[in-house]
Amino acid sequence: xxxxxxxxxxxxxxxxxxxxxxxxxxxxxxxxxxxxxxxxxxxxxxxxxxxxxxxxxxxxxxxxxxxxxxxxxxxxxxxxxxxxxxxxxxxxxxxxxxxxxxxxxxxxxxxxxxxxxxxxxxxxxxxxxxxxxxxxxxxxxxxxxxxxxxxxxxxxxxxxxxxxxxxxxxxxxxxxxxxxxxxxxxxxxxxxxxxxxxxxxxxxxxxxxxxxxxxxxxxxxxxxxxxxxxxxxxxxxxxxxxxxxxxxxxxxxxxxxxxxxxxxxxxxxxxxxxxxxxxxxxxxxxxxxxxxxxxxxxxxxxxxxxxxxxxxxxxxxxxxxxxxxxxxxxxxxxx
Ligand code: FAD
Numbered sequence: 001x002x003x004x005x006x007x008x009x010x011x012x013x014x015x016x017x018x019x020x021x022x023x024x025x026x027x028x029x030x031x032x033x034x035x036x037x038x039x040x041x042x043x044x045x046x047x048x049x050x051x052x053x054x055x056x057x058x059x060x061x062x063x064x065x066x067x068x069x070x071x072x073x074x075x076x077x078x079x080x081x082x083x084x085x086x087x088x089x090x091x092x093x094x095x096x097x098x099x100x101x102x103x104x105x106x107x108x109x110x111x112x113x114x115x116x117x118x119x120x121x122x123x124x125x126x127x128x129x130x131x132x133x134x135x136x137x138x139x140x141x142x143x144x145x146x147x148x149x150x151x152x153x154x155x156x157x158x159x160x161x162x163x164x165x166x167x168x169x170x171x172x173x174x175x176x177x178x179x180x181x182x183x184x185x186x187x188x189x190x191x192x193x194x195x196x197x198x199x200x201x202x203x204x205x206x207x208x209x210x211x212x213x214x215x216x217x218x219x220x221x222x223x224x225x226x227x228x229x230x231x232x233x234x235x236x237x238x239x240x241x242x243x244x245x246x247x248x249x250x251x252x253x254x255x256x257x258x259x260x261x262x263x264x265x266x267x268x269x270x271x272x273x274x275x276x277x278x279x280x281x282x283x284x285x286x287x288x289x290x291x292x293x294x295x296x297x298x299x300x301x302x303x304x305x306x307x308x309x310x311x312x313x314x315x316x317x318x319x320x321x322x323x324x325x326x327x328x329x330x331x332x333x334x335x
Contacts, residue, residue, distance in 0.1 A: 001089055002171035003118045004203040006044045007231045007294045014295030015311075016091075016233070018047040020302065021072040031078055035086060037304040041311050045089040046082055047120055047206075047297070050075045052097040052127040068098075071128075076107075080114055091173065092116060094150075095124030096140035097133060104140070104149060105159055112168045120173045120206065121146045121197075144197045147172055151201030174202040176232065178210040178219035182253035187222070195228050204230050206297050209237040209248070211280075212257050213287045234288050237299040238281050238306040239264075240274040278306070282313035289314075 006014055017038055022030045035046065053068035079090035094107065111119070123143045126133045140146045152158075156167035174197040177190060184190035194205065205228070210216050216234050223232060237248065242264050245256045260280045267273040288296060300307045 001117070002203075003045055003089065003091065003173060004171045004231070006089070007204060007233075010044065010295070013289055013293060014044040014233075015041055016045045016047060016295065016297045017043050017307065018049065018235075018297060018299045018301075019078075020049045021051070021074040021078055023071055024073060028074070028078065028081055031081075032085065034300060034302070034304040035082065035088075037308050038300070038311075039086060041308075041315070043088055044295070045091050045118065046086075047091040047093060048075045048078045048082070050093040050095050050122075050124070052095065052124055054127045054129060076111065076114070076116075079116060083115070089118060090116065091118040091120055093120045093122055094146065095122045096135055096143065096146050097124035097126070098136065098139075100136045100138040101140065101149060101159055102138070103136075104146065105153070108150065108153055108168060108170070111170070117169065118171045118173070119150065120175070121150060121202070122175055142193070143174055144193070144200045147174060147197050147200040147202050154201070171203050172201060173204050173206050174198070175208060176205040176219065176223070177208045178215040179208070179254055181208075191222055191226055191228075194223065195226055198228050198230050202230065204294075205232045207232060207235045209235050209252060209254055209299055211239075211254070211260055211284065213284055213291075216288065217291065231294045233295055233297045234293055235297040235299060236281065236285060236288075237301065238303065238310040239277040240303065240306045240309075241277070242273060244277075274306075274309075278309050278313055281310050285310065285314050 019031060019034055022028070051070060051072040053070035056067045056069055058065050058067055075092050079092045082088055082090040092111065094104070099107065121143050123133060123140070135141045140149070150168070150170050150172050153168040154170060156165045158165050174194070176194050180187040180190045184193070198205070207216060207219065220232050239245070239248070239260070245261055245264065248254060249256060260277070263276045263280055264273050267276050285296060298307050
């Protein structure tokens with residue numbers, strides 16, 4: 001089922017999770033363990049991120065060779081496995097980086113053959129070690145171009161004119177940034193680019209993570225003011241450690257409110273620190289659910305137990321105290 005139809009027909013707010021493929025050499029059981037923990041909350045769809053390969057230069061026989069090494073392969077395989085094992089809609093992320101338009105077309109054909117109906121179309125982050133995003137010479141510079149290519153294929157237009165070409169039928173989501181995308185000179189310009197992605201054919205928007213309720217509301221209001229009418233799903237990330245307060249802003253260009261920081265700093269044990277983070281996020285999630293959002297998208301980032309704890313707070317499900325204690329009751333190191 002298409003995400004946009006799930007959103008339109010659901011009588012209650014929907015829930016989706018985002019997971020990351022394991023590192024090369026690890027098994028898919030890692031993913032299954034994460035999903036097993038979260039399945040009791042009945043997610044309507046599960047997103048799987050896509051990662052550009054890292055570029056490495058190696059010298060062999062006095063010749064420098066350029067190698068592409070992908071640390072986290074397997075997005076499409078994981079999506080098919082999720083669909084097969086859990087009967088939940090998978091949403092693979094498809095990025096511009098590392099793909100020519102022709103390779104994108106091939107990837108879309110594969111996804112269609114596999115029965116995948118949903119995609120999140122993104123430009124992609126620069127690979128590790130690279131500061132700037134560099135598209136392939138015949139690739140898309142921005143997510144809007146990718147959305148447009150998918151929308152054209154949905155109308156039966158492939159890159160080359162083909163007789164009686166079968167149209168694809170993908171539902172496409174795109175990313176939006178409540179605190180502005182870090183490369184954009186200002187919020188207004190970023191919002192116009194978001195609007196352009198929707199005009200190119202995006203069906204819905206998933207927001208980058210944020211920690212202030214007001215920043216999401218401001219973002220959504222601005223989107224509506226400039227004529228963006230598609231559903232906007234807030235994206236949130238459960239936080240459980242003070243170390244995340246430094247890591248998340250530097251990785252995702254988002255801000256952490258002082259209130260959250262203070263609450264976590266004032267704790268004495270690891271467990272209190274975690275509970276402070278969870279309580280803050282639970283309040284945020286509860287406010288969002290009361291603010292007429294179509295649902296919520298949770299960035300699990302390998303922390304299934306944190307996601308479960310957050311949802312237990314909000315939906316009042318039973319906590320497995322023994323497991324929580326085994327995992328989290330450790331003293332905070334004294335600074
Ligand atoms: P775009 O919409 O192309 O925007 C990128 C920048 O270009 C913005 O500053 C925008 O304002 C600007 N811009 C857009 N159009 C134009 C134009 N015509 N002229 C000038 N400037 C323009 N990254 C991954 O590598 N893999 C993933 O799986 C992944 N999943 C993500 C999931 C979500 C929900 C989110 C929010 C982000 C995800 N990312 C992922 C990160 C994302 O790829 C980066 O944030 C990336 O830097 C921007 O992607 P985008 O699709 O928003 O880009």
